[in-house]
Amino acid sequence: MPTLSSFLFQPKQEHSCHCQCHHEDSILFTPTRWFPRIRRRSSSTSSVSSLEDSPQKHHMSHEYIIQEKKIENFERLYSLAVDEMAYAIESQGSIYYRGDLLTATEAVDACLDHFRHLMQTLNTDRSHTFQREWTDVLFELRSRLDSLPFPLSE
Numbered sequence: 001m002p003t004l005s006s007f008l009f010q011p012k013q014e015h016s017c018h019c020q021c022h023h024e025d026s027i028l029f030t031p032t033r034w035f036p037r038i039r040r041r042s043s044s045t046s047s048v049s050s051l052e053d054s055p056q057k058h059h060m061s062h063e064y065i066i067q068e069k070k071i072e073n074f075e076r077l078y079s080l081a082v083d084e085m086a087y088a089i090e091s092q093g094s095i096y097y098r099g100d101l102l103t104a105t106e107a108v109d110a111c112l113d114h115f116r117h118l119m120q121t122l123n124t125d126r127s128h129t130f131q132r133e134w135t136d137v138l139f140e141l142r143s144r145l146d147s148l149p150f151p152l153s154e
Contacts (some may be wrong), residue, residue, distance in 0.1 A: 067122055071130070074114045078134075081107040081141060088148060098151040108145050112138060 081104070088104040091097045115138060119127055 063123075067126060070118055070121070074111070074118055077107070077111040077114050078137075078141075081111040084108075085141065085144060089144075092149070101148060101151060104145060104148075108141060112142065 084100070084104040084107040088097065088100040091100045115134060119131060122130055
């Protein structure tokens with residue numbers, strides 16, 4: 001019985017049928033058209049090691065994804081705090097200032113609380129990088145909030 005590869009890669013023989021599946025120009029049986037598209041597993045990867053490493057890699061990637069989502073949530077909180085701060089700065093002297101200042105204070109506090117939480121939950125390397133990236137930015141944000149005047153009593 002011929003193997004699949006011998007059937008596909010042997011020179012074409014003349015056949016007496018008229019189905020045209022044995023024709024030289026047939027796309028289905030021309031390996032030069034479809035063979036390069038087949039992907040092969042890297043020869044350096046062994047199936048045994050990939051099976052053994054899989055649960056650990058899955059756990060690490062799952063942990064990484066969770067940390068990324070927490071960081072994205074922090075970045076959204078930071079963006080919100082910056083926006084609320086801009087509203088408070090813009091509304092100084094208006095009847096809206098007291099509410100905008102309160103909202104900005106709450107937004108900045110939520111952002112800083114989330115930052116502290118992340119510093120405790122991120123892995124060590126990531127925590128150091130995150131701290132270097134955000135400490136000065138958050139200090140400036142808090143300083144800008146503290147520099148805003150306290151609203152006058154009505």
